[in-house]
Amino acid sequence: MATIYDIARAMGVSQTTVANALKGKGNLSAATRERILQYAKEVGYRPNALARSLTQRKTFTIGFILPTIANPFYPEIAEEIERIAGQHNYQVLLCNTHCDAKLGRLHLDRLESRWVDGIIVMGISMDVADIQDHFTQGLPTVLCDWQENESPQGIPQVSIDFYQAGALAAHHLLALGHRRLAIIVDEPLQTLRLEGFRATLQEAGLILSPEMIQRGDSTLESGYHAARRLFSQEVHPTAIFATNDWMAIGAMRATHELGLHIPRDLSVIGLDDIVVAAHYQPPLTTIAIPKQRLARVATELLLQQIEGTHEAAHPLLVPPSLLIRQSTSTPLHTDALSPEL
Amino acid sequence: MATIYDIARAMGVSQTTVANALKGKGNLSAATRERILQYAKEVGYRPNALARSLTQRKTFTIGFILPTIANPFYPEIAEEIERIAGQHNYQVLLCNTHCDAKLGRLHLDRLESRWVDGIIVMGISMDVADIQDHFTQGLPTVLCDWQENESPQGIPQVSIDFYQAGALAAHHLLALGHRRLAIIVDEPLQTLRLEGFRATLQEAGLILSPEMIQRGDSTLESGYHAARRLFSQEVHPTAIFATNDWMAIGAMRATHELGLHIPRDLSVIGLDDIVVAAHYQPPLTTIAIPKQRLARVATELLLQQIEGTHEAAHPLLVPPSLLIRQSTSTPLHTDALSPEL
């Protein structure tokens, strides 16, 4: 692989001249510039990013730390981060921590050793204290979709507005005419969704009674069982908000098994908009998380930090949006009692 | 950030001594070693990977080039590649080409500039000629899951044995007692799957007649329409092999709409084992692609090349496996005519 020095020697000029010719700067005759450029192309000269980084103290690399890319929530985000970074000539190192603090530290160490220009940390993929350490020592950092109720001071951050997500779900169901609403929620991780939902009902004069709140653990199965519990009670809901799509699908399955029809007998709304949601029967109405948007904001925030054009650091919130499909509709008998099982 | 030189000066010794102390090699008194290690820890010394790479001509970085990580086929693979690479102290640069040859070239250029130790290229994410160029000039390369019928000479390669996948599907359905089999296939991309299927039927004395072969384009919708076409004919199949899960799900949907029950009236088998497959109703029997395995073999093959312990280069094939769920069973009336619609 030819170096600047090689070219200089072959052309009988100095390194400086070659460097200037290559980057189109500096003062030199058009003739020598042409000659050099020509030769450089011939030998397939390719600048050495390592050497450049060493002097420039800049690598055009960012680290993307996340629990695991195998979790379907992340790939779209990863794609968008890589895309935007690429537009600015940055490349992205993929770091799965599997939520192991030690592995997280190892990755962070490696990234520091490589002089990455910054990092984006998603989910609760690693120990905040470690991130804090590095951030304090000057590593540009963005926390993305960090744990709902935990917000480390000082580190720029962008998340989904989950409170509004809950509110949107409630608004949609209320607008359809539902009055007996239930929620399946993964507490205490997803409290904000519950709060947004509850508050919106309250504004409409409705109380979310404790038996209408069922816990799940974000899995399909937990949604299934939560729905069965709801239907085993005296009073049945006419609509269920599951705080993620997997649980919503589980709830739909339970509903089918009981011989009820969705959305005629029960409306179900989820949250996330995973791929399956659109292809399930019936296609699931859901509160969609704008993953691309989240990724874009996070990446831009990081690049701003890196390039020093960073402004305010108060946590940014990206709004979710309602995606109406076919699992919700007006209730059949708004005031009727629950159908017998 | 402290450097070796800084430490040497502070300790009143030479760089060499510090370097030796840090890497636990060379001859030096236990005393000075301790002293140096102690101090290094105090100031939080972290070796500079760039400088090291520059002298060693080794970056412990590999590039992972793929169409897009947003395609659900890749995340699990990416995770496994990163995991194995990590075990060997390598990090992974994520490069989505979106199947744009120009973008692919740009990525490859950047990777070369960074002196990555090698690359893994998946799918048909970029122009083979470009890969060939770099490979020929010494860049360790592995082609993974490359186009079925295209096999660039010389470049180490690992793929799925799709012929066997088709054979497995046929074996399973034959073993259940099916005799009227149909296939929905994305031709000519997936010819191997068709061939494996057809050949196995032939061994059993069955001919796959042209009307039992329906084209799809890998989407759910195309599977749906292909199934409708099959059912609009005189003779109905008792089992369908769709060469990917999305088409299988589309076929199942069409079957439901016609009032037929799966697997009682029709068996359906897919290929891939995407996440949805397990959660559909009924859970889809499928030929599972061992993504982890594929990723592991590819990564190990690359590391062997990099470390020079590379052996034979004939294309490796990873065998798929049959995953029996609930969309296949013995046919109701093996010899009966098709049920009326």
Next chain:
DNA sequence: TTGAAAGCGCTAACAT
């Protein structure tokens, strides 16, 4: 308009 020289942080061959 062009060149010489120092330095980024590290490794390694060769002294002492």
Next chain:
DNA sequence: ATGTTAGCGCTTTCAA
């Protein structure tokens, strides 16, 4: 057991 030196490929003063 420790030190000197040169060099990886590039950028960046400062001179000519």
